[in-house]
Every structure is written in C-alpha cells, then in structure tokens.
Amino acid sequence: MGLFIAQLLTGLANAAALFLVASGLSLIFGVTRIVNFAHGSFYMLGAFIGYSLMQVLPGAIGFWSSILLAGLAVGAIGVIVELLVLRPVYRAPELFQLVATFGVILVIQDLALMIWGAEDVLGPRAPGLKGIVRIMGEPVPQFDLALIAITPFVLFGLWYLISRTRVGILVRAATQDREMVGALGVNQSWLFTGVFFLGAALAGLGGAIQLPKGGADLLMDFNILASIFVVVVIGGMGSLPGAYIAAVLISVLNVFGVAYIPQSTLVLMFVVMAVVLTVRPYGLLGREEVAGEHGQVGEPEKPIKPAGNLARGLVALLLVLLACLPFVAEPFFTILATDVIVFCLFAASLHFLLGLGGMVSFGHAAYFGGGAYVAALLVNYASAPMELAFLMAPIGAGLLAVIIGWLCLRLSGVYFAMLTLALAQLVWSLVFQWDEFTGGDDGLVDIWPAEYLSDTTAYFYFTMVVGIGGILLLRHMAHTPFGYALRASRDSARQAEATGIHTKRIQWVAFTIAGVFAGLAGALFVFSKGSVFPVELEIAKSFDGLIVVFLGGVKTLSGGVVGAASLTVLQDFITRFEYWRLALGLVIIAVVIVAPRGIVGSIRAIAEQRFSRGEVER
Amino acid sequence: MxxxxxxxxxxxxxxxxxxxxxxxxxxxxxxxxxxxxxxxxxxxxxxxxxxxxxxxxxxxxxxxxxxxxxxxxxxxxxxxxxxxxxxxxTYASMTVVENVQMALLSHHKRLFDVRRFAHRAYYDEAMQLLELVGMQTQSERACAVLAYGDLKRLELAIALAHDxxxxxxxxxxxxxxxxxxxxxxxxxxxxxxxxxxxxxxxxxxxxxxxxxxxxxxxxxxxxxxxxxxxxxxxxxxxxxxxxxxxxxxxxxxxxxxxx
Amino acid sequence: MRTTKRWIAAIGATVLSVVAGSAGAADPIKIGEINHYKRMAAFAEPYKKGIELALDEVNGAGGVLDRPLEFIFRDDQGKPGEAVKIAEELMTREGTVMLTGTILSNIGLAISSLAAEKGYVYLASEPLADSLVWEKGNKYTFRLRASTYMQAAMLAEQASKTDAKTFATIAPNYAYGKDAVAAFKKALTALKPDVEFVTEQWPALFKIDAGAEVQAIERAKPDAIYNVTFGGDLAKFVREGTTRGLFEGRDVYGLLTGEPEYIDPLKDEAPEGWTVTGYPWYDFEDGSNKAFVDAYMAEYDERPGIGSLVGYMTVQSIAAAIERAGATDADSLIAGFRGLDVDTPVGKIHFREQDHQATMGAFVGTTTVKDGAGIMVDWVYKDGADYLPSDEEVAKLRPAN
Known part of the structure; x- marks a missing residue:
C-alpha cells in the first residue's frame, strides 16, 4: 500500500512539467490554430535559461524567482517568434505555419548550442527541498510534493485567467469563433501575440521547474514533443483541465508501467492515446470540430489539366538530361540524384494525401519506414530475393496504411493529423523496442540490391524508372476520375456526399495509395543505403516530408516534388557548414515569409501576374 | 398515383x-x-x-x-x-464543367477509375446540362471566381446530372x-x-x-x-x-x- | 554579355583548379571522418580535438608515406541514411582512401555494411556494438574501442568478487542497453553461477522516469545494481536514487559512468563508491597517458574526454596502418590493419586478425567526489585482450570470410 501511494505521488509529480508545457501548446492551438512544433524548443530554452539564472541568483528566493524569470524570458522569446515569424504568415494556407515553427526549432537548436555549449547540464536542487519525507515508510522527495502542490495552483490560476477576466473571455471567444472576436472590435493579432506569450511562458516554466528532477540538454526539444502532443490530444485540443487530467493519466500510468511492464514504456503512452480516441474521438474534454474548420482555407487551388505537349516535352527533356547524369558528372552526383528521387517520391506520396486529399498526415514516415522495414525483414529472415522484397514493401506499407487510415479517418482536421502522428509513433516505438525481431536501434543491415543493380549507376537508373514512374503515376491519378473524386471530397464533402460520393471511402483508398507509394520510396531507400534504422520512422522524417510539401506548394501539383528536390540539394550543400541548422532554419523561415504559397505556387503567381498584365481581371 | x-x-x-x-x-x-x-x-x-x-x-x-x-x-x-x-x-478547385462532370462520373460509378482522364469524361453531357441552366459560356471558368447567382445555377446543373x-x-x-x-x-x-x-x-x-x-x-x-x-x-x-x-x-x- | 563571359571564365578557372588539384607529389592522404557533430556535440567535439592533435603530431613528423595526412570531417545529422550518402561522397568525390568515425552504433553498422558492399575500408572508432565485429563483421571493417562486451565483462569480473547474490539491472531500452545487460549477465553468470537477476529495468532512451525506476528497483531489494544509463538519464537516475536512498548499502556497477563526458555534468552529485569504467585523465603520474593529457591540455586548455583519447588513437592507428601497408588501396590497407600493433597513450594495442577488434582496454575504478567533481580512484587499466571470448567462440559468432 505504501509503495502504491508512493508510486502515485511520483506520477503526480512527473505530471507537473508535462502539464505546464502541454497546456501552453493547447492554449496556443486553441486560439491561433497553430500547431506549434517549436513548443519543445521553448521548453528546452526554459530549462537552459532557468539553469543560467540559478547560477547567479542565490538561495531559495533566487531559485524560485529563476523559474519565474525563465518563464517570462521564454514568453518574451515566444513573442519575438510570433511577431517576426508567424505574424507574416497568418494568411497563408492552413497549417503552413507549422513549417515556420519547424524553422524555429532548427534556429533555436543551434543558438542553444552556441550559448550553452554541447554538454548536458544537471539542474541544481531546490534549496530547502533536498530531502525526503517518509510516507507510510516510503521515501518521497520533498520537491515532488512541492510540484504536486504547485500544479493545481497553476491550473487554477489559468482557469481564473481564462474564465474570470476580460482577456480570458476574449481568449475563450477566440477559441470558439475567431471571426466573432474580430467583430467585437478586438485587435486579433495582439490577442494572438498575448496568447503566444502565455503559451511560451508556460513551456518555459515547465522547462525550468523540472530542473531539480533532471537538467537541460540539447535533445530535450524533440524528446518531449511526442509526449505533449499526446497529452494535448488525450485531454482535448484547447482544453486546460483536459491537459491536466491527461498529463496525470499518462504520468501515473507510466510509473506503474515502469514497475510492471518495464519493456514497453514507450508503447504504453500511444496505446492509451489510441484507446482514449477510440472511445472519445475529440479527447477527454475536447469538443467536436466544426466541419470545415480545418479544411483548406485561403484561396482555393487553380483547376488542373493534364500537362500540355510543351510541358510534357520539357519534362521528357529533363528526364533525358537526368539520364545522362552518370556520363557527365562525378559518381557522387549519381548517388545524390538517387537520394533526391527517393525523397521526391516520398514527398509526392504525401502531397497526394495532403494536397489532393486535404488530409494532413503528421505520420507519413510510418509508411516510408514501414516499406523499408518490410523489405529489410524479408531479406533478413526469409533471405527473400530483392525483387520479391521490393514488391512486398509497398504492399506491406499499404496494409499498414489501410489499418491506420481506418482508425484515423473517423476524425478530421487536426485530430486526424494528431492521430496519424500518434499511430506512427506507435509503429516507431514497436520497431525501436522489439529488437529481437527488428534489430531495434541497431537496425537491419546488409540489405543490398541484386547483383545486376549493385552498381551505383545501375541502381540510379532503376531508381529513375521506379521513382519517377511512381511520381508520374501519382500525377496521372490526379487527373483521373479518382483524383477528381478525391479533390471533390476535399473541396466540399457536403456536395460530394450529396452526389453519391462515399467521401470517407475515397479518402481511405487515397490514404492507402499514399502509403503504397511511400512504401515504394522506402524500398528504393533501403536498397540504396543497404540498411534501415528506426530513424526512418521518426517524427523528424514525417516532418521532413511535410516541410517539403509545404515549401514546394500544397496547392500545386508539382509542389511536393519540387520542394523535395530543392530541400535535398540545399541540405546537401548547407550541412557542410558548422552552424547548418541555423542557416537551414533561417532559409526555411525566409521562404515561408517570402513565398507563403510555396515555391511553385509563388512562381506561378508571379508568372500569372506578368501574363495577365493589361488584361481585365474581375 | x-x-x-x-x-x-x-x-x-x-x-x-x-x-x-x-x-x-x-x-x-x-x-x-x-x-x-x-x-x-x-x-x-x-x-x-x-x-x-x-x-x-x-x-x-x-x-x-x-x-x-x-x-x-x-x-x-x-x-x-x-x-x-x-x-x-461546389468544388472550388475545379472548373464549372468539371463540377458537373464530377456528378456524372459518380452517377456512372466511375469514381475509382484511375486510368482515363477525367476532364474528357461525359463532357458533352455536362455541357448540355450547363446549357440547360444557361452556364455554357462559363464552362471553363474556375468555380472559385463565379458570382453567387451563377453558383446557384451550377448547383442546379449538378443536381440534375443523375436525372x-x-x-x-x-x-x-x-x-x-x-x-x-x-x-x-x-x-x-x-x-x-x-x-x-x-x-x-x-x-x-x-x-x-x-x-x-x-x-x-x-x-x-x-x-x-x-x-x-x-x-x-x-x-x-x-x-x-x-x-x-x-x-x-x-x-x-x-x-x-x-x- | 560581359558578366556572362566573366562567369564562364570563373567556372573555367574553378574546373582547372579542381583538375590541377588532383595531381601532385605532396598530395595529402585523405581520410573521411563521419560523425554526429551536432547531434552528439558533447562527445564529438573532444573526439575531433583528439584527432586534430594527433594529426599535428603525425604531420609534424613528416606525415605518412611522405605525404601529409588529412581528415575531412562531415556531419551526418545523426541519420544513418545521410551517413551512407556522405561516405559515398567522401570515397568517390573527395578522394579519401578510407572511412572512420561515428559514435552511435547504428550509424557505425550502416557504414560498415556499405564498406563491405563497396569495398571501402572503415575503422569504427567509437561505436560499441558487439555485432560490428561479430555477427555483422566483415572484411573491410575494423574497430578501435573496447566493445560493450569487453567493458561489461570487466565490470562483471569485479562484481563476481563480492558477496552480492541478487542483481538489478537498469539500461536504456535500445540495442546498446540490451547488449550491455546481456553481456554482463553472461559474463557474471559464467564467473558466479548462483547469482540471480531480480529485476531488469528498461527506461526509454533519454526519457527516463527516474522516480518510478528507483521505486521499481527498490521494490526488488537487490544486493547490487548494474547501471547502463548515461547522459541525462544517468543524471536523473543518480539524483532520484540518491535522494531516495537507493544506493545505500548496495554495490553499484556503472558501464561508462566514469567517462568524463558522462560523470562531469553530475558535478558534486556524482555517485560515490560505484565501480565503473571510465577515463581518469586527472590521475596519471607519468608515462604515455600523462604525455597525451599534457599535450592535449596545452593545446586546448581543457580536459580531454574519452573521446579525445579515442580520436587521438584513431589517427595513430590509421597512420600506422598506412605506413605498414605502404599503399592506400583497400586491399593494402586491410593488410595494414590486420595484425597491426600500435603504440598509444594507453600502451600497445593490437588489431586482431580473427575479428578485426583492437585490444584497446578500459580503465576500471571506483567513483568518488573530490573538489566538487566526480572522479575515479583505485583505478586499473585492463587490457582488452583479456576480455574477449575465445577464438573458437569468435569464429562461431563471425560470418565466414
């Protein structure tokens, strides 16, 4: 019994930082509809800034004021980010802002490395709270009790702010209806800035307050990201009490998970999430999304037509030029081109889902990595010939997409996106922790192509045929009745359903097709690299895909491919510099601000302006 | 009756x-x-x-x-x-005629067709429907730029597609x-x-x-x-x-x- | 027009210089160094400094085969796929003669597999995975550092000398952690068949829930604890464990815990009385170890890490192998490495012919806190050669050829 209580208290103490960070994310999302990927970075900054302040400010007062000051400082950083990076792109297509926040992650990573150095720092212990209290004979750290006591006050404070003050009422109104706040004559952009301050400050507080239980390191940002997304989704996006309940639920379950199923701690969180969302699709305290709220906003994309003869000729010429590459360039460029094509296919498959289908998947890496793993496992265990493994990879990835798609398509908008993220993480954690079968972190190696393709040039041609073939096939599908039905389901599910289109089924099939082609890209990948590791299933890989699709232009057919090609080449170049993450982050942010329609979209817009000059436009 | x-x-x-x-x-x-x-x-x-x-x-x-x-x-x-x-x-990213073609494709159960091009399918039928509601001259315009009244007429054409x-x-x-x-x-x-x-x-x-x-x-x-x-x-x-x-x-x- | 011409001239000049640069007598011998300079900066930076120190010395003494030795450093972002691409670029475009580097085992394995496929020589400097030279071993891959198995066996030997019967293990839940626990269990059970492992804890890497882990171990009431956690996980585990009195009256064995990269961040909260592997750079009286530490501190004005030592020895090993090979083609280099003896700060090491593992050992000692920092006392250097399985066993582990 004593142990049980002690474990419960540990869970409650762990929930503190998690709740603070997650509530900030939930708040920002609720009001601004921005999925802030950089929230983990705010958390990390809070830890580092808090640590630095604690070195200067002495005693208990210094300790606690350091935490508060760290929160304020991170809040101020949040304001800077909001003003400089996000405000210029509020009018951009929905979710485009997340690309900007990804740029912020990269910038903050390098800045933190410059300022605080590479070594992990151990947080100081809380003055006066270093000891333990015995509760029913079990030791419980005093600081844990402090955390347990503080969190409800924070929750209460936030609740008071939101439900009892004028600002809070505006925030709540904005959560429910953004237009209404504008109609009330409130300056919406300053409300957003204020919310960003509060959200970032909460993340900073979370980072600083956990210092006595850990410290600060440069991997904190990504390490907490999945957990806070899970907490926010389980609690219900935008709900603070929900975030608290979810943080406690996850933390307490985790403590018991550690004690009774120590092997499966990573999986546990995602299983809980899947179960909660099955029973309550909008989280414990979330409300149902208003239909269309997160569909495509902004100007709709232009009607599409199959490429004309000129365009086809140009593409054919480009392909011929590409095919000449091995004869004119150094061998390395052949390898680079192979990588580019593989990534382009991956991006094209995501674009098919995201652009044509309007389904924002945050977990597309699951099918890329899934396909790669299917091939690798077949080679590893069944000594399957390359051809068979290659054939099975897209099929396996497609099956995975069938299952995940079925689960996710019951939701829409951001909940859909979050569930794809969670299920992809579930796949990742299975592969990562089931190392008897998958090799875990050490991956599966020696997965090389058949003899006749082992040459770099031969494999390049193979990749060209399969990869570019796949891209063209996806493009072709956009112009077929199925592609039209998919766009119809995206543009107006109401009209589509009222004219006999089973939109969910269309989307499910599209989800599967996207999975199949991502799996194909995965198969190309694994045989070109000779090995596969769980990183190919990670969030970061999914984000890479999202970024190139958005950067290229969601609302254009070639956006995914152009974005992928540009980013891969840019990255190859830029990673040669010491502070490449900073540079890449700044480039991404710059593109987001300068070209909010993406590369292709913006080029087209400029071209159209030129051509239509003199014509009378409505 | x-x-x-x-x-x-x-x-x-x-x-x-x-x-x-x-x-x-x-x-x-x-x-x-x-x-x-x-x-x-x-x-x-x-x-x-x-x-x-x-x-x-x-x-x-x-x-x-x-x-x-x-x-x-x-x-x-x-x-x-x-x-x-x-x-x-309506489908904002499609042209006027494509909006009608979409309904016709659905009526003829060709939604899962991934071989032929959609913009040629049932084009004449779609144009006839547009003519019926007086929208034939706007058939190639993007739906997103239509006046409200035209959208209403287009909707009527769509609604008539499956007879x-x-x-x-x-x-x-x-x-x-x-x-x-x-x-x-x-x-x-x-x-x-x-x-x-x-x-x-x-x-x-x-x-x-x-x-x-x-x-x-x-x-x-x-x-x-x-x-x-x-x-x-x-x-x-x-x-x-x-x-x-x-x-x-x-x-x-x-x-x-x-x- | 004029700008166009200027451009053409500029490009022409560049091409010429590239072509011209590819010939010449005193061309450097280039080595491709791939590492996670950003992702694992705390470990990669001391490592790189060790390499640069050794390069200065080698080139100051006339280089190898009368040519300067040059390392080309590239960041792989911690992604195996990226590392493979960079490896190809280094070998096909930069003109490197062989590859080295990586800390993370998975990337080491990826490069090793590529090396075998393409016929590149690869010296895995820091990755610890046993499979690198055993299950997945190949003709082209060599490994410098004492592997997980070797270091775990050293700790198991110490553990077998005590009365402790029941053991708890805690290790990050991924390949390295599992290897480390398996190796320790195997070695300890062989030495002391009546030991019992009462609980195994597997926190997710860098996501430890330290309070819960400590409670779970306390619940099993073990005589001794074997720790494999490192980095931020270690810091959290030590703090919670100390606060809750987990380590009182228990023997604790910590793999790598004594390495400066891991123990220094703990400062005065470093655990006391743990038996660990590590690197007591502060404690050398004289000899080659001392000379290395002095040279390093003179150059960089900061303490060396274990990475610094490994980086330094990487250059020494490569220089010696090339010198012995007399040429830089793959087959010659392999011949150069196989059976190579190298004099290093820790003494003479030997690259074994049977599995391409070097016999670099590890320092084993007991932790204590002195002047606000964790250090190792009563340490001894254990030669890696004594902690490897028998040749028959190795032959069984390693695929033929």
Whole structure:
C-alpha cells in the first residue's frame, strides 16, 4: 500500500512539467490554430535559461524567482517568434505555419548550442527541498510534493485567467469563433501575440521547474514533443483541465508501467492515446470540430489539366538530361540524384494525401519506414530475393496504411493529423523496442540490391524508372476520375456526399495509395543505403516530408516534388557548414515569409501576374 | 398515383429543443412544392433530414414507397433525389464543367477509375446540362471566381446530372437579382414540366413562391401550420400572423401578384 | 554579355583548379571522418580535438608515406541514411582512401555494411556494438574501442568478487542497453553461477522516469545494481536514487559512468563508491597517458574526454596502418590493419586478425567526489585482450570470410 501511494505521488509529480508545457501548446492551438512544433524548443530554452539564472541568483528566493524569470524570458522569446515569424504568415494556407515553427526549432537548436555549449547540464536542487519525507515508510522527495502542490495552483490560476477576466473571455471567444472576436472590435493579432506569450511562458516554466528532477540538454526539444502532443490530444485540443487530467493519466500510468511492464514504456503512452480516441474521438474534454474548420482555407487551388505537349516535352527533356547524369558528372552526383528521387517520391506520396486529399498526415514516415522495414525483414529472415522484397514493401506499407487510415479517418482536421502522428509513433516505438525481431536501434543491415543493380549507376537508373514512374503515376491519378473524386471530397464533402460520393471511402483508398507509394520510396531507400534504422520512422522524417510539401506548394501539383528536390540539394550543400541548422532554419523561415504559397505556387503567381498584365481581371 | 415522396411525422430535436416537430406531407409527381417559413422555422433542418445529412429523431421518409430514413445522402441520391444547398457547395478547385462532370462520373460509378482522364469524361453531357441552366459560356471558368447567382445555377446543373425524380432546392434564388430569380424558377418549372419530375423548394421571395409553386407549405417553429394552394395559404390567418413582422412585404407581394 | 563571359571564365578557372588539384607529389592522404557533430556535440567535439592533435603530431613528423595526412570531417545529422550518402561522397568525390568515425552504433553498422558492399575500408572508432565485429563483421571493417562486451565483462569480473547474490539491472531500452545487460549477465553468470537477476529495468532512451525506476528497483531489494544509463538519464537516475536512498548499502556497477563526458555534468552529485569504467585523465603520474593529457591540455586548455583519447588513437592507428601497408588501396590497407600493433597513450594495442577488434582496454575504478567533481580512484587499466571470448567462440559468432 505504501509503495502504491508512493508510486502515485511520483506520477503526480512527473505530471507537473508535462502539464505546464502541454497546456501552453493547447492554449496556443486553441486560439491561433497553430500547431506549434517549436513548443519543445521553448521548453528546452526554459530549462537552459532557468539553469543560467540559478547560477547567479542565490538561495531559495533566487531559485524560485529563476523559474519565474525563465518563464517570462521564454514568453518574451515566444513573442519575438510570433511577431517576426508567424505574424507574416497568418494568411497563408492552413497549417503552413507549422513549417515556420519547424524553422524555429532548427534556429533555436543551434543558438542553444552556441550559448550553452554541447554538454548536458544537471539542474541544481531546490534549496530547502533536498530531502525526503517518509510516507507510510516510503521515501518521497520533498520537491515532488512541492510540484504536486504547485500544479493545481497553476491550473487554477489559468482557469481564473481564462474564465474570470476580460482577456480570458476574449481568449475563450477566440477559441470558439475567431471571426466573432474580430467583430467585437478586438485587435486579433495582439490577442494572438498575448496568447503566444502565455503559451511560451508556460513551456518555459515547465522547462525550468523540472530542473531539480533532471537538467537541460540539447535533445530535450524533440524528446518531449511526442509526449505533449499526446497529452494535448488525450485531454482535448484547447482544453486546460483536459491537459491536466491527461498529463496525470499518462504520468501515473507510466510509473506503474515502469514497475510492471518495464519493456514497453514507450508503447504504453500511444496505446492509451489510441484507446482514449477510440472511445472519445475529440479527447477527454475536447469538443467536436466544426466541419470545415480545418479544411483548406485561403484561396482555393487553380483547376488542373493534364500537362500540355510543351510541358510534357520539357519534362521528357529533363528526364533525358537526368539520364545522362552518370556520363557527365562525378559518381557522387549519381548517388545524390538517387537520394533526391527517393525523397521526391516520398514527398509526392504525401502531397497526394495532403494536397489532393486535404488530409494532413503528421505520420507519413510510418509508411516510408514501414516499406523499408518490410523489405529489410524479408531479406533478413526469409533471405527473400530483392525483387520479391521490393514488391512486398509497398504492399506491406499499404496494409499498414489501410489499418491506420481506418482508425484515423473517423476524425478530421487536426485530430486526424494528431492521430496519424500518434499511430506512427506507435509503429516507431514497436520497431525501436522489439529488437529481437527488428534489430531495434541497431537496425537491419546488409540489405543490398541484386547483383545486376549493385552498381551505383545501375541502381540510379532503376531508381529513375521506379521513382519517377511512381511520381508520374501519382500525377496521372490526379487527373483521373479518382483524383477528381478525391479533390471533390476535399473541396466540399457536403456536395460530394450529396452526389453519391462515399467521401470517407475515397479518402481511405487515397490514404492507402499514399502509403503504397511511400512504401515504394522506402524500398528504393533501403536498397540504396543497404540498411534501415528506426530513424526512418521518426517524427523528424514525417516532418521532413511535410516541410517539403509545404515549401514546394500544397496547392500545386508539382509542389511536393519540387520542394523535395530543392530541400535535398540545399541540405546537401548547407550541412557542410558548422552552424547548418541555423542557416537551414533561417532559409526555411525566409521562404515561408517570402513565398507563403510555396515555391511553385509563388512562381506561378508571379508568372500569372506578368501574363495577365493589361488584361481585365474581375 | 402514389406520391413521389412521402414524409410521416418527421421530427428533429437538438438537445431537447424541437427544431422540426411531427411534420407530414407528400410530394406528387411533376409538382412544384414550396416550403416557406420565417428564418429558423426548420426548413433546412427538414431538407437535411429528407436527404440524410441529419438523422431524424423520429418519423419516416419514403421515396416511391421505400423507406429512406437513416440512409446516408449518397444512397438517397442514388435513389433519385438531387439537391441544392442554401449555402452553395461546389468544388472550388475545379472548373464549372468539371463540377458537373464530377456528378456524372459518380452517377456512372466511375469514381475509382484511375486510368482515363477525367476532364474528357461525359463532357458533352455536362455541357448540355450547363446549357440547360444557361452556364455554357462559363464552362471553363474556375468555380472559385463565379458570382453567387451563377453558383446557384451550377448547383442546379449538378443536381440534375443523375436525372433525379425529385429536386430539393434550398433557397435556390438567394443572392440573385430579381430578374434572374424569375428566370431560374421559370427554368426549374420548365424542367419539372418537361421531365415530369417533382421539386420541393424553400424560398424567401414570395414573388417567386406565388408565381411558381403549385402548392405551398408553411413551417413555423418546426411545425407545419399550413399546406395548400397558393390562394389558401395566402389567406390563412395563422400564416398572416406568423408573417406579421414582415407582413407588409407579404401583402405587397401578394397584391403585386394580383395586379 | 560581359558578366556572362566573366562567369564562364570563373567556372573555367574553378574546373582547372579542381583538375590541377588532383595531381601532385605532396598530395595529402585523405581520410573521411563521419560523425554526429551536432547531434552528439558533447562527445564529438573532444573526439575531433583528439584527432586534430594527433594529426599535428603525425604531420609534424613528416606525415605518412611522405605525404601529409588529412581528415575531412562531415556531419551526418545523426541519420544513418545521410551517413551512407556522405561516405559515398567522401570515397568517390573527395578522394579519401578510407572511412572512420561515428559514435552511435547504428550509424557505425550502416557504414560498415556499405564498406563491405563497396569495398571501402572503415575503422569504427567509437561505436560499441558487439555485432560490428561479430555477427555483422566483415572484411573491410575494423574497430578501435573496447566493445560493450569487453567493458561489461570487466565490470562483471569485479562484481563476481563480492558477496552480492541478487542483481538489478537498469539500461536504456535500445540495442546498446540490451547488449550491455546481456553481456554482463553472461559474463557474471559464467564467473558466479548462483547469482540471480531480480529485476531488469528498461527506461526509454533519454526519457527516463527516474522516480518510478528507483521505486521499481527498490521494490526488488537487490544486493547490487548494474547501471547502463548515461547522459541525462544517468543524471536523473543518480539524483532520484540518491535522494531516495537507493544506493545505500548496495554495490553499484556503472558501464561508462566514469567517462568524463558522462560523470562531469553530475558535478558534486556524482555517485560515490560505484565501480565503473571510465577515463581518469586527472590521475596519471607519468608515462604515455600523462604525455597525451599534457599535450592535449596545452593545446586546448581543457580536459580531454574519452573521446579525445579515442580520436587521438584513431589517427595513430590509421597512420600506422598506412605506413605498414605502404599503399592506400583497400586491399593494402586491410593488410595494414590486420595484425597491426600500435603504440598509444594507453600502451600497445593490437588489431586482431580473427575479428578485426583492437585490444584497446578500459580503465576500471571506483567513483568518488573530490573538489566538487566526480572522479575515479583505485583505478586499473585492463587490457582488452583479456576480455574477449575465445577464438573458437569468435569464429562461431563471425560470418565466414
């Protein structure tokens, strides 16, 4: 019994930082509809800034004021980010802002490395709270009790702010209806800035307050990201009490998970999430999304037509030029081109889902990595010939997409996106922790192509045929009745359903097709690299895909491919510099601000302006 | 001759509030039936239940004697009901003609076709439908740039694509100039006449209602308070009372109609 | 027009210089160095400094084969796929003669597999995975550092000398952690068959829930604890464990815990009385170890880490192998490495012919806190050669050829 209580208290103490960070994310999302990927970075900054302040400010007062000051400082950083990076792109297509926040992650990573150095720092212990209290004979750290006591006050404070003050009422109104706040004559952009301050400050507080239980390191940002997304989704996006309940639920379950199923701690969180969302699709305290709220906003994309003869000729010429590459360039460029094509296919498959289908998947890496793993496992265990493994990879990835798609398509908008993220993480954690079968972190190696393709040039041609073939096939599908039905389901599910289109089924099939082609890209990948590791299933890989699709232009057919090609080449170049993450982050942010329609979209817009000059436009 | 559509005791409550209460009526073949009532009377809710966009709390909808209550809209559509929306719903990223082609593709069950190009499919048929509603000159424009009235006409073309037996039209002339309104309703009336199909429509413009409806039903606070010929409904005391707020318009229009 | 011409001239000049640069007598011998300079900066930076120190010395003494030795450093972002691409670029475009580097085992394995496929020589400097030279071993891959198995066996030997019967293990839940626990269990059970492992804890890497882990171990009431956690996980585990009294009256064995990169961040909270492997750079009286530390501190004015030592020895090993090979083609280099003896700060090491593992050992000692920092005392250097399985066993582990 004593142990049980002690474990419960540990869970409650762990929930503190998690709740603070997650509530900030939930708040920002609720009001601004921005999925802030950089929230983990705010958390990390809070830890580092808090640590630095604690070195200067002495005693208990210094300790606690350091935490508060760290929160304020991170809040101020949040304001800077909001003003400089996000405000210029509020009018951009929905979710485009997340690309900007990804740029912020990269910038903050390098800045933190410059300022605080590479070594992990151990947080100081809380003055006066270093000891333990015995509760029913079990030791419980005093600081844990402090955390347990503080969190409800924070929750209460936030609740008071939101439900009892004028600002809070505006925030709540904005959560429910953004237009209404504008109609009330409130300056919406300053409300957003204020919310960003509060959200970032909460993340900073979370980072600083956990210092006595850990410290600060440069991997904190990504390490907490999945957990806070899970907490926010389980609690219900935008709900603070929900975030608290979810943080406690996850933390307490985790403590018991550690004690009774120590092997499966990573999986546990995602299983809980899947179960909660099955029973309550909008989280414990979330409300149902208003239909269309997160569909495509902004100007709709232009009607599409199959490429004309000129365009086809140009593409054919480009392909011929590409095919000449091995004869004119150094061998390395052949390898680079192979990588580019593989990534382009991956991006094209995501674009098919995201652009044509309007389904924002945050977990597309699951099918890329899934396909790669299917091939690798077949080679590893069944000594399957390359051809068979290659054939099975897209099929396996497609099956995975069938299952995940079925689960996710019951939701829409951001909940859909979050569930794809969670299920992809579930796949990742299975592969990562089931190392008897998958090799875990050490991956599966020696997965090389058949003899006749082992040459770099031969494999390049193979990749060209399969990869570019796949891209063209996806493009072709956009112009077929199925592609039209998919766009119809995206543009107006109401009209589509009222004219006999089973939109969910269309989307499910599209989800599967996207999975199949991502799996194909995965198969190309694994045989070109000779090995596969769980990183190919990670969030970061999914984000890479999202970024190139958005950067290229969601609302254009070639956006995914152009974005992928540009980013891969840019990255190859830029990673040669010491502070490449900073540079890449700044480039991404710059593109987001300068070209909010993406590369292709913006080029087209400029071209159209030129051509239509003199014509009378409505 | 049995009714095309029969509605029995249709009821919808949202959290205990009755939006539509025990509504019963039927639509005869080749009939233009207007459903009128003040804002919030439950007209759109009614439409949404007829076609399955909303589940009914109670009651039944029968199409040619077959119960279609509880069916999803796409199945109701396949059984021969087409509809237009109060707030237009079209595919903004497609051209005008493609919007119609989409409905035709669905009608011909070619939604999962991934071989041929869609923009060539049923092009002539789609153009004919556009011609019918007077939109043929705009066929290649992007739907996103259309004027509201044109969107309404496009919706009508879409709704006619599968040769329905019943048209449900929710505020078909909203946002149109008076001249356009008459034109569109005349067009609808011609189609109804020519194809021998039925149309059930809601409408705010009494001019339109009284000049084109064969029969009028009045819905107030979810209840059907009148159902009869234009003359009957116009002289109905209860209806007069309901429309008292906007009574002047009601009378003016009525008088204008006499003139 | 003029700008166009200027451009053409500029490009022409660049091409010429590239072509011209590819010939010449005193061309450097280039080595491709791939590492996670950003992702694992705390470990990669001291490592790189060790390499640069050694390069200065080698080139100051005339280079190898009368040519300067040059390392080309590239960041792989911690992604195996990226590392493979960079490896190809280094070998096909930069003109490197062989590859080295990586800390993370998975990337080491990826490069090793590529090396075998393409016939590149690869010296895995820091990755610890046993499979690198055993299950997945190949003709082209060599490994410098004492592997997981070797270091775990050293700790198991210490553990077998005590009365402790029941053991708890805690290790990050991924390949390295599992290897480390398996190796320890195997070695300890062989030495002391009556030991019992009462609980195994597997926190997710860098996501430890330290309070819960400590409670779970306390619940099993073990005599001794074997720790494999490192980095931020270690810091959290030590703090919670100390606060809750987990380590009182228990023997604790910590793999790598004594390495400066891991123990220094703990400062005065470093655990006391743990038996660990590590690197006591502060404690050398004289000899080659001392000389290295002095040279390093003179150059960089900061303490060396274990990475610094490994980086330094990487250059020494490569220089010696090339010198012995007499040429830089793959087959010659392999011949150069196989059976190579190298004099290093820790003494003579030997690259074994049977599995391409070097016999670099590890320092084993007991932790204590002195002047606000964790250090190792009563340490000894254990030669890696004594902690490898028998040749027959190795032959069974390693695929033929």
């Amino acid at each position: 049995s009714a095309v559509l029969e509605v029995r005791g249709l009821t919808k409550s949202f959290g205990g509030v009755l939006a539509v209460s025990n509504v019963s009526f039927s639509v005869a073949k080749a009939e233009m039936l207007a459903l009128i009532g003040p804002n919030g009377a439950g007209k759109t809710t009614c439409f949404n239940m007829l076609m399955g966009q909303l589940p009914a709390t109670a009651g039944d909808v029968l199409l040619h004697g077959e119960v279609i209550t509880g069916m999803p809209p796409r199945k109701v559509w396949r059984r021969g009901i087409g509809r237009t929306f109060q707030i237009t719903a 329905p037996q019943l048209l449900l039209m929710d505020e078909p002339t909203a946002g149109m100039a008076p001249k356009e309104r008459i034109g569109l309703m005349q067009l609808t009336a011609d189609i109804v006449e020519e194809r021998q199909i039925s149309a059930l429509f809601t409408e705010h413009d009494m001019d339109v209602v009284f000049s084109h409806a064969h029969r009028v039903m009045v819905l107030n606070r979810g209840e059907l308070i009148a159902n009869g010929s234009v003359e009957d409904v116009r002289s109905d005391a209860q209806v007069q009372e309901v429309y008292l707020g906007g009574g002047s318009l009601f009378n003016e229009v009525a008088e204008g109609d006499h003139a």
